[in-house]
Amino acid sequence: MTDTLSTAPAPAPRGSRTRRRIPLRKPHRAPRRTGPPAAFGGPLTAIPWALPALALVGVLLVYPFMRSVYGSFFEDNGFTSRWTGLDNYARLADDPIFSRSVLNTLMWVAGTLLLPVLLGLLIAVATHRMRLGVVAQLVIMLPYAISGAATAVLWDFMLTSDGAVNQVLRAVGLDGLAHPWLLEWPHNTLSMIVASTWQGTGLNVVLFAIGLRAIPRETVEAAQLDGASGWRMFRWITLPQLRAVTVVVVGMAIVNSLKAFDMIWILTQGGPSRSSETLALTMYRETFRLFHVGYGSAIALVLTVIVVASAWMYLRRQMPSAARD
Amino acid sequence: MSGSRYPLPLPTLARRTVLAAAVGAVATACGTAAGQPAGKVALHGDNASWEEPLAAAGRSMDSVAGLELVPEVIPSLESFEQIVKSSLRTNKTPDMLKYSSGYRLRDLARTGGIEDLTRAWENAERRGWVDGSLREAFTHRERVYGLPMNMSYWVFFYNTEVFAEHGLSAPHTWDAFLDTCAGLKRAGIVPLHATTDGRWPAFIWFMEVLSRQDPEFYEGLMNGRESYTDPRAERALATIADFFDRDWFTALDMSHVDAAASVVHGTLGMMPGGTFMTPNFTSAGGEPGGDIGAFVLPMADPGARPAMIFESSALVCTVKGPDRDEALRAADAWLHPEVSAAFSGTLQDGSPNPRVDAANPLLEGVVDTVRRDRLWLLNRFWELGPPELVEATVDDLAGLLLNPSSYRSVLRTMQGRAEEAWQVWREAEQS
Numbered sequence: 001m002t003d004t005l006s007t008a009p010a011p012a013p014r015g016s017r018t019r020r021r022i023p024l025r026k027p028h029r030a031p032r033r034t035g036p037p038a039a040f041g042g043p044l045t046a047i048p049w050a051l052p053a054l055a056l057v058g059v060l061l062v063y064p065f066m067r068s069v070y071g072s073f074f075e076d077n078g079f080t081s082r083w084t085g086l087d088n089y090a091r092l093a094d095d096p097i098f099s100r101s102v103l104n105t106l107m108w109v110a111g112t113l114l115l116p117v118l119l120g121l122l123i124a125v126a127t128h129r130m131r132l133g134v135v136a137q138l139v140i141m142l143p144y145a146i147s148g149a150a151t152a153v154l155w156d157f158m159l160t161s162d163g164a165v166n167q168v169l170r171a172v173g174l175d176g177l178a179h180p181w182l183l184e185w186p187h188n189t190l191s192m193i194v195a196s197t198w199q200g201t202g203l204n205v206v207l208f209a210i211g212l213r214a215i216p217r218e219t220v221e222a223a224q225l226d227g228a229s230g231w232r233m234f235r236w237i238t239l240p241q242l243r244a245v246t247v248v249v250v251g252m253a254i255v256n257s258l259k260a261f262d263m264i265w266i267l268t269q270g271g272p273s274r275s276s277e278t279l280a281l282t283m284y285r286e287t288f289r290l291f292h293v294g295y296g297s298a299i300a301l302v303l304t305v306i307v308v309a310s311a312w313m314y315l316r317r318q319m320p321s322a323a324r325d
Numbered sequence: 326m327s328g329s330r331y332p333l334p335l336p337t338l339a340r341r342t343v344l345a346a347a348v349g350a351v352a353t354a355c356g357t358a359a360g361q362p363a364g365k366v367a368l369h370g371d372n373a374s375w376e377e378p379l380a381a382a383g384r385s386m387d388s389v390a391g392l393e394l395v396p397e398v399i400p401s402l403e404s405f406e407q408i409v410k411s412s413l414r415t416n417k418t419p420d421m422l423k424y425s426s427g428y429r430l431r432d433l434a435r436t437g438g439i440e441d442l443t444r445a446w447e448n449a450e451r452r453g454w455v456d457g458s459l460r461e462a463f464t465h466r467e468r469v470y471g472l473p474m475n476m477s478y479w480v481f482f483y484n485t486e487v488f489a490e491h492g493l494s495a496p497h498t499w500d501a502f503l504d505t506c507a508g509l510k511r512a513g514i515v516p517l518h519a520t521t522d523g524r525w526p527a528f529i530w531f532m533e534v535l536s537r538q539d540p541e542f543y544e545g546l547m548n549g550r551e552s553y554t555d556p557r558a559e560r561a562l563a564t565i566a567d568f569f570d571r572d573w574f575t576a577l578d579m580s581h582v583d584a585a586a587s588v589v590h591g592t593l594g595m596m597p598g599g600t601f602m603t604p605n606f607t608s609a610g611g612e613p614g615g616d617i618g619a620f621v622l623p624m625a626d627p628g629a630r631p632a633m634i635f636e637s638s639a640l641v642c643t644v645k646g647p648d649r650d651e652a653l654r655a656a657d658a659w660l661h662p663e664v665s666a667a668f669s670g671t672l673q674d675g676s677p678n679p680r681v682d683a684a685n686p687l688l689e690g691v692v693d694t695v696r697r698d699r700l701w702l703l704n705r706f707w708e709l710g711p712p713e714l715v716e717a718t719v720d721d722l723a724g725l726l727l728n729p730s731s732y733r734s735v736l737r738t739m740q741g742r743a744e745e746a747w748q749v750w751r752e753a754e755q756s
Binding site for chain 1: 406407410521523524527576577578579712717720724726
């Protein structure tokens with residue numbers, strides 16, 4: 001191992017395998033152009049090729065975002081608007097519906113991180129070396145193939161007061177546990193998180209299963225030779241090896257939970273009495289149902305800040321350092 | 326191989342042609358409405374079940390006025406209102422719309438994007454094709470901006486066989502109504518349907534009870550002349566809270582479809598609803614006018630002017646629609662008895678045209694009651710008051726149904742909202 005530390009590599013002995021040097025081209029070693037500049041190849045050459053992408057991002061993302069920021073300083077009913085400065089943001093602080101909405105959004109984030117991610121990991125590990133494990137994974141994956149709207153309709157049958165869940169509870173003598181699941185906060189939000197878990201866990205199982213298969217056999221065998229098994233194997237070998245996949249799964253879970261909409265809209269429409277709204281629903285209702293366009297824009301901006309900040313902080317912390325260099 | 330052995334060469338398309346076609350396709354797709362061929366007018370609505378009735382009315386209109394209606398449905402109230410409001414200022418707006426009456430119609434009329442239909446109304450009224458008492462619901466600043474499409478009466482549906490089995494009959498007084506509820510409860514049947522399912526139905530009980538206890542106050546409150554903190558509003562909510570205390574209501578997440586089926590199967594006593602819900606009973610195996618009957622909720626105050634709630638959608642013509650002139654001609658013909666009969670007969674709902682026969686025996690009984698008792702027709706809660714106020718108070722009322730004892734604080738919240746919303750509405754009226 002000492003030769004790797006030497007500054008000048010020793011000549012390789014005859015017959016031994018030599019590591020092939022891969023030439024690295026650094027900027028200062030780039031070939032200098034001599035003679036007159038070519039028609040193509042200047043520093044601005046890439047711009048025409050990037051323009052369509054820049055235009056799309058500009059028109060579909062940057063402009064609407066800036067327009068929303070601008071609109072959030074107005075009281076706008078869709079037809080007339082009046083400059084109100086930061087009033088919409090001040091109103092957010094006093095609005096109990098907005099506070100409840102933030103709380104529900106946080107519950108969705110926490111719930112989506114705890115349930116589908118954790119369950120996905122556990123199921124993937126449990127079925128990894130199991131006979132028919134792939135079949136089990138496929139069965140768990142099936143709900144993911146159903147649309148969010150159809151899932152919501154299905155869970156509506158389950159969660160209403162006279163629905164399947166309460167009927168089963170009553171049938172087995174657990175009447176005390178029967179509950180109007182969608183009518184009262186926080187049961188409605190928690191029930192919908194469970195419904196979302198039922199649908200979303202499958203994808204996480206598949207992603208973790210892919211990660212498990214990518215763990216080098218040598219690493220596992222070396223750990224086994226060192227006496228690792230069970231929890232220690234999982235904690236010190238499997239989990240660190242799954243880090244890259246976990247970053248993706250958790251990142252997706254955070255973003256998906258912050259934009260949860262379809263299931264809530266179909267199951268409760270954010271109600272009753274706006275008790276199960278998340279920020280996405282509050283933004284929609286204020287903007288498109290109540291035509292408080294300026295106030296809705298302010299909520300959209302708050303949601304955007306939360307999504308971008310959480311994604312940025314999470315990725316900055318979790319992505320391998322090499323990726324950031 | 327059934328095809329030719331030597332495939333024909335594909336026509337070569339210049340890239341420019343392809344690009345032009347793509348741009349054209351995108352531009353077409355971006356539009357919300359395109360003109361119809363001559364003799365046809367598009368009518369956009371939010372209710373898929375109205376498609377066939379509108380088509381039937383269109384066929385009838387073709388024979389009466391040489392114009393055919395082409396129904397186009399956006400089956401979501403939210404999407405429909407968004408499209409209507411955002412497109413009115415453009416020339417991509419639909420020609421005709423099915424819209425709400427009352428303040429929602431006024432809200433639309435204030436934009437200047439819909440046509441004044443006063444002349445069409447007056448022609449129809451002169452011919453006896455429309456009930457003149459409905460005019461207020463379609464009027465903004467003394468001009469008419471919509472024509473009534475249907476006429477839904479808000480009644481209580483019940484199962485006549487179940488009532489007969491337990492020695493009950495449709496109540497004609499408030500006390501008889503309370504006795505009926507108590508009788509059903511004793512018989513092990515849930516007496517009344519109440520729901521927040523779908524959000525909007527949360528207002529039904531407040532509307533029904535308040536309009537029977539004091540119809541003048543209901544009318545004043547809904548038009549911003551009275552206060553939600555008035556003892557009369559409090560009394561209505563206390564009555565509802567009392568019904569909850571007596572355990573007379575269903576679970577609040579029971580939909581109207583399920584409730585209709587429960588009435589048909591005898592597990593639910595009565596369901597308040599508009600006559601537009603009649604098909605729900607038919608779908609569940611009931612026979613409106615047979616085993617399914619309907620009565621108008623009796624007045625709680627016998628001294629008050631007898632009243633009931635109605636609901637009527639508005640036929641609206643847009644100013645910038647591509648077939649504006651044909652749309653106006655279609656509006657002139659809309660209330661023609663043949664067109665109205667084709668529409669209400671297929672829809673199985675009431676007609677605003679007094680010359681049209683009731684579509685089924687259940688409706689016939691209701692219409693007879695309305696005419697015999699000269700009932701004061703009050704517009705529905707949803708259509709009264711600034712739309713944003715109604716949207717918010719519906720959520721407040723849902724909160725009340727979930728926690729009936731909170732009615733005092735709910736009323737204070739509602740009054741706070743009402744003051745703010747009415748001020749905004751009146752300022753907009755003056756501008």
